[in-house]
Amino acid sequence: MHVFMVECNPNGFVGVNDALELGHEVTLVSADPDFYLAVSPLAAGAFAHPRCEVIKSKVAFSIDALIGIAREVHARNPVHGVTTYSEYHTVHTAAVAEALGLPGMSVDGARNARHKHLTRLTLANGDVPQPRFAHATDPAGIAAAVAEVGFPCVVKPSDGTASLHVLHLKDTADLDAYLAELAGVADYGRGVVRVPEVVVEEFVPGELISVESCVLAGGEIVNLGLTDRPLSGFPHFIEMGATYFTGHPLQEELFALTKRALKGLGIDFGFIHTEFLLSPSGPVLCEVNGRLVGGFVPSLMRLASGVNAYLEVIRQALGERPNLPILNGRTAGGHWFGSPVAGVLRAVDFGDIDKRAGFVEALAYKKPDTAIGRLSKSNFDWLGHVIFTGEDREEVNKRCAAALDDVDLRVSVEVAR
Known part of the structure; x- marks a missing residue:
């Protein structure tokens, strides 16, 4: 079958490559395909695959232009599913799926999630607490x-x-x-x-936590699990870790609020990532993302459930019922790290981190001799991560935090004279 992918994200090439290996065709439309080659070790293999076509288009962020491209592709090679892993392109994906008569989220639902002011305004008179x-x-x-x-x-x-x-x-x-x-x-x-x-x-003080869900064809909402999201200090809100788990004391309330929020916004299809702030008076909706959770969290889902969520996104777009990454008793989590100063990255040495209990992965995102910024403003400042498994959320977070002490980060800094 033929998948039309509207942009991607660096980690999403796990799903693209798996789809290709299963015999599917993938057409990726991107304004800058070279971006993926620079940041994802998996992109080169996908781009070189005989069943992968990459279309570079500077105008594809225009929905009308993108639909035109999709119609041209569909005319010469029928498309069976449309999807994305990119937050920026969820409305575009919904619009193309609608134009081609294929499975997808309603355009209104995608727009209500994508634009935060529409989320707030649409739910303003509802029963989902908001700031x-x-x-x-x-x-x-x-x-x-x-x-x-x-x-x-x-x-x-x-x-x-x-x-x-x-x-x-x-x-x-x-x-x-x-x-x-x-x-x-x-x-x-x-x-x-x-x-x-x-x-x-x-400003709502409290822990940030997200509910990972999937809305099946027909509108059935299945809540899969929770992801904790520890943040850096003010004034910015950089996510510094994530653990995919179940069993939070407020879990049932969070699950119920998620269902009300998704129904209120008209979100009727796909994997969804919904964030809440746990204020002193109870959960308050932070935002809703109309796509699969980002970062390394889909890898945590796979570790904890055995299900590849990246591939299931594609399967659902193709009209199949996805396998759902519901936890099977194991917990997985990871922590990101960055540099305390701007400069030139010289080395990232993980030492003996792989000998620690529960170790899964340690990865640096930048190559030596690359100019880097200080971890200060957004998730784009990350330099790498570590991932561990454990019996529960507490054990996983302790293992991740302890492992960061093994990371030897070397940066050259120019000293003003």
Whole structure:
């Protein structure tokens, strides 16, 4: 069968390669295919595969242009499924699937999840707790929205991802600096144009945790498990780890809230990643992502369940009932790391980390002699990760934290004179 993939993400080539090995064809449309070759060791093999076609298009972020490309591909080689692993392209994927009459999420549901202001507005009068918020339709309205919500608050682009340009503001000085920074951000790279809307929310203290779900054909929502997401300190919100687990004291409440949120937003198909803040008064919805959870979490799902979620995304797009990565008694987790300073990466040495109990993987994302930034603003500042398994969430997190002490990170720094 033939899969039309709208962009991808570096880890998603696990699914692409597995689909190719199963005999499927894959057409990948990307504004910048070379990006994947630079960041994913799996991309080169996929691109060289005889059943993989890569279409480079600078205009593919335009939904009308993308649908035109998809129709041309479909006319010469019928497409059987449309999908993506990319947060930036969930609405595009839904629109192409609809245009070709193939399985997919409703365009309205995808849009309600993709744009954070639509999530807030759509659920504003419902039974899913949300922070107080204000919606600015353009940069000129951000200051007024902050004044409405009050300090401290959190400001975020409506269409952002990976915690990019998400900031905790404590006063007007923080706001002024944020406005100056955002004024220079017209796009997110790879042809992804930023929309002007910004959401300002009251700051809600508490642990960040997500529910991983799958909405089956027909609208049945199956909650699979939970992912904890420890964060870095203020003012940014960088995710520093993840553990895929079950058994949280608030699990049933989180599962019920997720079902209400997805139904309220009109999300009717696919793997979904829903984040909550565990405030002192109970769970509060952070955001909903209309795609499979990112980072290395799908690998954790596979370790804990035996199911390859990347491949199941493709199988579902092809009209098959996916196997669901429900935990089978084992817990898996990982921690990311970065550099405390900007400079040039010289080496990442993991020492004897592979001899530790529960070890699965230790991976560096950058090659030696690469310029790197300080871990400071978003998930894009990560330099690598470690992954471990264990009996439960507590054991896994302890193993990951202890293993980071084995990482020898060497960076050259230019000293001002």
